[in-house]
Amino acid sequence: MTVLLEMQGITKKYGDFTANHDIHFDVRKGEIHALVGENGAGKTTMMRMLYGMEQPTAGRILVNGKEVHFHDPSQAIRHGIGMVHQHFMLFPSFTLAENIVIGGEPKKGAFFDRQSAADKVRELGERYGMPIDPWKKAGDCPLGIQQRTEILKVLYQGADVIILDEPTGVLTPGEVKELLAAIKGLAAQGKSFILITHKLHEVMEAADRITVLRDGVITGQMAANDTDEEQISRLMVGRELVQMSRAAREPGEKVLDIQAIKLAGGKGSKPLLDDVSLSVRRGEIVGIAGISGNGQSELLQVISGLRQPDRGTVELNGADVTGAPVRQIREQGLAHIPEDRYLWGASRDATVLDNGLMGHQQRFRKRGLIDRSSLRKVMNEWVQRFAIKTGSLDTQAQFLSGGNLQKLIAAREFAQQQPFLIAAEPTRGVDVGAMELIHGELLERCRGGDGILLVSSELTEILKLSDRILVMYEGRIAGELTAEQATEEQISLLMAGGKRQS
Amino acid sequence: MNVIKRTLLGMLQPVVAVLIGLIAGAVAILLIGDSVVDTYREMWNGAFGSFYFLTNTLTRATPIILTGLGVALAFRAGFFNMGATGQMVLGGLAAAITGLYMPGPGWLVMIMALLVGMVVGGLWSLFAGYMDARFGVNLLISTLLLNYIASLFAGYMVSFPLKDRTGSAAMSQTPMLEADVWLPKLFSGMSLHAGFILAVLAAVAIYIFIHHSVAGYEIRMLGNNPFFAAYGGVKRGRMMVVAMLTSGALAGLAGAGEVLGTQHRYLDGALTSADYGWSGIMATLLASSHPIGTAVAGILLAALQTGAMGVERNTNVPLEVASVIQATLTLFVSARFGYLFLKRRKERKNNGSAV
Ligand SMILES: Nc1ncnc2c1ncn2[C@@H]1O[C@H](COP(=O)(O)OP(=O)(O)OP(=O)(O)O)[C@@H](O)[C@H]1O
Ligand SMILES: [Mg+2]
Numbered sequence: 082m083t084v085l086l087e088m089q090g091i092t093k094k095y096g097d098f099t100a101n102h103d104i105h106f107d108v109r110k111g112e113i114h115a116l117v118g119e120n121g122a123g124k125t126t127m128m129r130m131l132y133g134m135e136q137p138t139a140g141r142i143l144v145n146g147k148e149v150h151f152h153d154p155s156q157a158i159r160h161g162i163g164m165v166h167q168h169f170m171l172f173p174s175f176t177l178a179e180n181i182v183i184g185g186e187p188k189k190g191a192f193f194d195r196q197s198a199a200d201k202v203r204e205l206g207e208r209y210g211m212p213i214d215p216w217k218k219a220g221d222c223p224l225g226i227q228q229r230t231e232i233l234k235v236l237y238q239g240a241d242v243i244i245l246d247e248p249t250g251v252l253t254p255g256e257v258k259e260l261l262a263a264i265k266g267l268a269a270q271g272k273s274f275i276l277i278t279h280k281l282h283e284v285m286e287a288a289d290r291i292t293v294l295r296d297g298v299i300t301g302q303m304a305a306n307d308t309d310e311e312q313i314s315r316l317m318v319g320r321e322l323v324q325m326s327r328a329a330r331e332p333g334e335k336v337l338d339i340q341a342i343k344l345a346g347g348k349g350s351k352p353l354l355d356d357v358s359l360s361v362r363r364g365e366i367v368g369i370a371g372i373s374g375n376g377q378s379e380l381l382q383v384i385s386g387l388r389q390p391d392r393g394t395v396e397l398n399g400a401d402v403t404g405a406p407v408r409q410i411r412e413q414g415l416a417h418i419p420e421d422r423y424l425w426g427a428s429r430d431a432t433v434l435d436n437g438l439m440g441h442q443q444r445f446r447k448r449g450l451i452d453r454s455s456l457r458k459v460m461n462e463w464v465q466r467f468a469i470k471t472g473s474l475d476t477q478a479q480f481l482s483g484g485n486l487q488k489l490i491a492a493r494e495f496a497q498q499q500p501f502l503i504a505a506e507p508t509r510g511v512d513v514g515a516m517e518l519i520h521g522e523l524l525e526r527c528r529g530g531d532g533i534l535l536v537s538s539e540l541t542e543i544l545k546l547s548d549r550i551l552v553m554y555e556g557r558i559a560g561e562l563t564a565e566q567a568t569e570e571q572i573s574l575l576m577a578g579g580k581r582q583s
Numbered sequence: 584m585n586v587i588k589r590t591l592l593g594m595l596q597p598v599v600a601v602l603i604g605l606i607a608g609a610v611a612i613l614l615i616g617d618s619v620v621d622t623y624r625e626m627w628n629g630a631f632g633s634f635y636f637l638t639n640t641l642t643r644a645t646p647i648i649l650t651g652l653g654v655a656l657a658f659r660a661g662f663f664n665m666g667a668t669g670q671m672v673l674g675g676l677a678a679a680i681t682g683l684y685m686p687g688p689g690w691l692v693m694i695m696a697l698l699v700g701m702v703v704g705g706l707w708s709l710f711a712g713y714m715d716a717r718f719g720v721n722l723l724i725s726t727l728l729l730n731y732i733a734s735l736f737a738g739y740m741v742s743f744p745l746k747d748r749t750g751s752a753a754m755s756q757t758p759m760l761e762a763d764v765w766l767p768k769l770f771s772g773m774s775l776h777a778g779f780i781l782a783v784l785a786a787v788a789i790y791i792f793i794h795h796s797v798a799g800y801e802i803r804m805l806g807n808n809p810f811f812a813a814y815g816g817v818k819r820g821r822m823m824v825v826a827m828l829t830s831g832a833l834a835g836l837a838g839a840g841e842v843l844g845t846q847h848r849y850l851d852g853a854l855t856s857a858d859y860g861w862s863g864i865m866a867t868l869l870a871s872s873h874p875i876g877t878a879v880a881g882i883l884l885a886a887l888q889t890g891a892m893g894v895e896r897n898t899n900v901p902l903e904v905a906s907v908i909q910a911t912l913t914l915f916v917s918a919r920f921g922y923l924f925l926k927r928r929k930e931r932k933n934n935g936s937a938v
Binding site: 267385387406407408410411417419424425426427428429430433435438440442446448449451453 | 791795796797800801803804807810811813814815816817818830868
């Protein structure tokens with residue numbers, strides 16, 4: 082098979098830090114090449130160089146056998162390389178068609194030809210087996226559709242090699258299946274993919290070849306047929322992983338009790354939350370499953386005080402906190418790993434140290450000033466315990482890899498020492514090792530008598546950790562299952578709005 | 584190590600910007616066929632050439648530094664307070680009234696006049712914050728408009744009720760303050776007054792506040808990412824009060840300092856025509872809202888202005904060359920401001936209206 086793209090001896094340094102060292106990597110026509118490795122291994126960095134967002138310190142990049150130097154993404158696009166980023170970059174108030182043709186709009190005279198854009202986009206979607214409604218606003222679409230739109234956009238730009246950086250992180254299992262099927266279909270039509278993911282079963286399902294990266298160095302490269310998940314994780318982590326599991330527990334009194342919460346939607350639309358009641362006891366993990374956009378985010382915002390409910394009550398740790406300010410709710414007993422680490426969970430421009438201080442202001446206050454030396458000491462412990470890769474505590478958070486920022490946020494919230502924890506997508510974007518660590522910490526907390534509300538699009542995560550599982554659909558609790566009863570099929574059915582079978 | 588690096592970086596930026604401005608000025612001087620070296624020598628002399636000129640420059644820098652610090656604090660919290668001029672005018676007027684009519688020993692009147700100036704400037708600024716929080720009036724626009732109201736109001740006050748009717752001059756101004764309520768001069772025969780010391784102390788205090796206090800931390804986080812701040816329990820309303828009040832108080836202090844230290848009365852237009860408020864905003868933007876950098880930038884801007892006067896006195900190069908330099912700086916600063924403003928707007932839009 083012809084080699085489309087090749088990296089030869091690529092090294093990337095940030096100051097003294099080597100993010101990539103002597104990388105040899107290639108992509109052939111029509112293949113799906115998976116790139117795996119721990120958080121901070123240097124996967125995104127590698128792709129940013131291929132896409133012209135960074136320039137290598139040393140080494141060569143070849144496209145169709147000819148050496149290229151990309152100074153910005155538009156040059157990479159012209160050479161047929163497209164990238165879908167770890168975080169979606171669609172304009173929520175634009176239609177899907179507008180989002181796709183942006184930068185290459187069809188014109189009628191001097192004006193943007195909306196109709197022909199929509200036609201083109203519809204035709205594109207059908208040709209590649211990823212149909213979408215071109216007139217819909219991006220912000221109104223489920224994440225699976227937004228993901229499709231991102232890929233179609235790259236195809237519209239004429240890409241032959243498509244880089245997908247953790248495309249499945251935010252998708253539900255059903256959406257993941259569809260996505261993998263779609264890219265396999267595209268590969269059969271001759272498109273090539275570089276697929277970055279932390280989920281090895283996805284790698285095994287979709288990839289033709291696998292490259293493993295550890296600490297910026299390639300530790301293995303093999304055909305998917307010749308390997309298995311265990312070998313890959315050994316190459317990634319350099320050690321065996323311990324499996325842990327839930328032990329049956331005796332839950333205590335209620336730490337969170339919410340009753341009949343109602344939250345109206347916009348005019349004429351359905352309520353965002355419709356009569357939601359649930360409770361979490363001490364020593365219990367309650368999982369909330371559901372396709373994203375069915376009220377989970379709003380529910381968490383109501384509980385944590387970021388949004389006022391129109392009706393209903395929230396009781397936390399024995400006190401009514403309905404509509405109370407966030408700070409009061411946190412002091413009353415809330416810790417919160419938020420679902421979107423960049424929007425809610427961190428400040429990109431601030432240092433790692435400042436990001437770690439949030440929620441701990443009182444603890445590290447000394448005569449009105451921040452006691453930075455104590456904070457440093459405590460945060461160095463987090464860095465050790467969660468293996469957070471960062472230049473130093475004074476590095477800006479935007480330079481952390483996605484997974485490492487997630488670990489930092491998790492560490493910060495675990496350290497709040499509160500009896501109730503919201504864990505929303507707690508392991509999004511973290512590698513298998515860190516996932517075990519965070520799961521272990523959650524179970525440990527629970528054994529120690531804390532109550533945890535776990536929201537996750539990962540069904541396996543929900544099934545592994547939860548004592549009880551609630552499924553949300555269109556702003557309501559569509560069903561409740563105990564850990565013993567729950568199966569993946571049953572939950573999926575409830576998630577899709579089906580009735581529960583008994 | 585990092586603190587030092589950050590501070591140096593904060594100071595480096597305004598210096599680099601001024602250098603670029605000077606290069607642009609040099610091109611202009613060459614175009615009109617004069618000697619760049621001679622012109623800039625005169626400029627340097629006019630700004631720093633002797634102890635007299637140096638203190639003169641520092642005097643001019645004092646209100647720029649103070650207003651700049653106020654703007655810097657508000658910007659850090661993400662509030663675009665463009666009302667330094669109005670806050671300064673009202674602060675100056677209030678200080679003049681206090682100085683004229685408050686009974687008591689001179690030193691006490693002086694301190695009270697400074698405090699009243701700060702309080703009035705702070706409240707005027709807070710008023711804009713209140714309208715933003717309560718009615719959603721855009722802060723950028725309200726603070727700009729409040730400038731006009733403040734200036735016109737102060738102009739009216741000194742043209743009618745408070746007008747000085749002792750002299751023959753038809754100037755719109757208050758009567759002269761008693762000499763014992765003036766801010767003391769630092770050196771006899773020089774214009775530099777104790778207000779400069781206050782400005783330097785304020786720069787250090789604001790630096791410590793922003794970078795080392797818990798409230799300053801919350802202000803920074805609010806300015807960086809309001810959603811993160813809300814999630815972490817930072818109270819936007821309270822931080823807005825702190826930031827707007829302090830910001831306006833510093834502008835008010837700048838006005839009071841000018842009245843008590845330089846003019847010794849409130850003279851209509853004296854504070855607005857020198858554009859201290861705008862220079863303060865420029866100083867802040869040049870220094871990316873770093874307090875120490877703002878102070879440095881304030882002195883550089885003052886030096887450009889006093890230096891230009893030197894050039895005009897001693898060469899044939901027209902004063903407009905200084906305008907070229909200023910305009911380059913303004914361009915630099917506007918680009919930066921536009922970027923900051925749009926970035927915030929965009930973030931707000933993308934992130935919906937949850938906060
Ligand atoms: N601009 C930068 N300056 C300094 N260090 C950087 C910069 N960009 C990335 N790094 C560092 O390079 C390393 C590799 O980062 P990269 O984002 O490539 O990791 P990754 O493999 O994509 O991890 P993840 O799975 O968490 O997304 C990280 O330790 C990160 O902190
Ligand atoms: Mg990455």
